[in-house]
Every structure is written in C-alpha cells, then in structure tokens.
Amino acid sequence: MALGNCYTCIKYLMFAFNFVFWLLGCAILGVGIWLRADESVADFLKESSKMDTLYALAYVMIVIGFVIMLLGFLGCCGAIRESQCMLGAFFVFLFIIFAVLLGFGIWAAASKDSFREYTEDMLEEGVNKYYTDDKQRAFMDSTQNYFKCCGWDKGADDYEKGVDKGAPLSCESGTYDKPCNDEFFKWVENRLVLIAAVAISVALVLILGMAFSIILCCAIRDTLA
Template sequence: MAALSGGEQCIKYMLFAFNFVFWLAGTGVLAVGIWLRFDERTKGLFTGEGSPSVFYTGVYILIVAGAVMMVVGFLGCCGAIRESSCMLGLFFIFLLIIFAAEVAAGIWGLSNQDKIVSDVQQFYTETFNNYKATKQDALKETLVLIQFGLQCCGPTGTVIDGAPETCPKKEGLEILVTTSCPAVIKEVFTSRLHIIGGVGIGIGVIMIFGMIFSMLLCCAIRRTRDIV
C-alpha cells in the first residue's frame, strides 16, 4: 500500500483541524442548549402555564444542532487521522445534508422574514405579559437578557407602562421614555439581514471546502490501497 503524497497529507491534517474546531463548536452549542434547558433561572419557561413555544423550540434546536455537529466533527476527525474512507464518506453525507438544510432554511427565512419578526415580537410580548401577571423569576431573567441586549424597555417604550426592574438603567428624561422592544426587534432583523446572510454564505463556503477535501482525501486513500 502506497503512502499519501505531501499534498494529500496536508489535506488530511487540514481536514482534521477543521473538524476538531467543528467538534468543539458543536460541544459549545450543545452545552449552551443544555444549560438553558436545565438552568434554575430558565427551566421554569418549559413547565409554566403559557410557556413561550418559540423559546423552548429554539433551545431544543440548539441541543439537536450541537449533537449533530459533534457527531459530524467526530467522523471527520477520525476519518482523517485514521485514513478511513468509510468515515470520510459518512462525514461527506452528513455535511451535504447540513448544507442542504442551511440552504433550505435560508430560502425559507428570506421568504418568511415578516412572519419571523412577528413571531419574535409576539414571543417578547407574551413573555412580558406573563411576567407582569406571574412575576416568575425565569420570565424576569428572559426579559432582562432581551431588554439589556437590545437596550429597550417594554412593548411601548415607556418605563411606567413596563416593568422597570427588568429595564436598562437610564438617566434624565430617558427614565420616562425609551425605545420599545418590538420596534428594536424589527429594526435589528431588517438592518442585520445582510450580516446574517453573509455569515450563512461563509459557513456554506466552509462546508463546500470540507466536502471537497473529504472527497479528495477519500479518493487518495482508496487509490493508495489499490496500489500493491
């Protein structure tokens, strides 16, 4: 059996490094999803009456996505370092499926942009109303994360009408009037769409290179094993 050439060895270790980073990223995504699911401050969102479906659906998507990324990264790492054409073939298939899902999600997201914005705004409004009615700590933590992250306060932008304890601290006249969260949510989605699209395209390009490298290495491994 002949050995891999210098260029093929380079592809092998590049593919291993790529998949190791991919595996670490999957571990991080899975850890965040599990933390959000079982943390004392947020697990009440999964069991309370009128729990926001958008939130826990997103958390379960994070958990599944992290697990899939870990499996794909593991297959890529082991396939590259062990020079296993079977593992590399499985890695290619998984990556192709993820790439197709990303393209489909991107097309769906662009065609349903207004509905996505509306759903996120509705999630925020329901969370806000549920917190005012129940004063649950989990709902408070969610509102604090959203409102401090977006620098907004309440559905109307008025602290008096909102929940002041969950709003960012303001000074002067800003104490009475600030930006409403539904308006900020819409502005963020519309103004950041090109950034989200750019990130998606970048991830897609990386996946394409990953598929190309895996096939090149797989073919090289099979070729060397055919040589006596």
C-alpha cells in the same frame, strides 16, 4: 498503506479541519444552551407558551452542535485510518448538515417580519388578559420591569381599553411611557441574527470539509488501484 507526500498533507489538513469542525460544533452547542438557559428568557418569557418557538430553535442548535461534534470525531478517524467508508459517510452527513444549517440560517434571517407580528400578538394578548390570566399577568409584569416599558402599542393607554383597573404597578405608576413592542422585538431580533450568523457561517465552512473528504477518498482509491 502510504499515500504520496501531497496526499499525506491533505490527510493531515483533513484532520486539522475536523478538529476545528469539532470546535465549531462545541460553539453551536454552547449558543443553543445559552439561548435555552438565558436568564432574561427564564425571567420573563417562560410565562408565555408562545415562546416555545424560540426554545425550539435553541433545542435544534443543541442537537446540531452535538451531531457536528460527533461528525468531527468521525472525520478525524476516517482521515487517520484512511478509511473510504468512514470518509464517504462523513461526506454524506456533512452534506445533510450543510443543507439543514443553510436553510435554517436563511429562515432565521428572513423571518424577522413574521416574528414582529408574533411578538405584537403576544404582547397584545398579555395586555388584554392581564387581569384575567395569571400567566399573562406574570409575563407582562416581567416584560415591563425588564424593558422599563408599559403595554404593547400605546403605553399605559393600552390597559384602558375595556379594563377599569388601568395600568398595573409594573408600569411604575405611569413612569414607563414607551410601549414594549419595539424593545421586545429588538430582543428577539438580536437572537435571530445570532442564530442566522452562526448557522450560515458553519454551513460555509462545511463546504471545505466536503471538498477535503472527496479529495482524500480519491487519493485512497488511487492507491488501491
């Protein structure tokens, strides 16, 4: 069937949008894979089971990126074939992804304070269990070497609380004076900001895609009337 010149233009704009949309899906997928495969995570955070949350965020982004890539393909096919069914399904899925991404981005941006408490608890536990838990010792050694810090709040003094052995060698025999809490939180915060920025940006772009799909569906319906 043939659409009017205006609607034909919208059809190809829809196709172009979905190609860009597919590229955005690739970008989200890439960010998720990067977060999961980040060498700094692998080097010193894998020893802590409490970092499952950050890994979970990475897996969510991988899944969302893959779904967006599939939706981009669906939208392209719907636009070229002028299929109301495919375009309607595209709109519904876009709306669901929009709601998820927007909520996900807002949550990541607003949860910095809770993550500060989370990282403080993690480091405090690592210090308290340094000489009794092999995983906590590996986690703290890697963290202290990576950030060139010691302890979690008061530097080497944190290891003096109820422990006779004092600060470990990973504190470089006292040369790392600053506590790890601020540096570690900044590391986590930077990744939360990246997640929030990507999620909210893509969510805003989806509004354009939903508008295009509605306009094109209406155009196709009018030609069938």
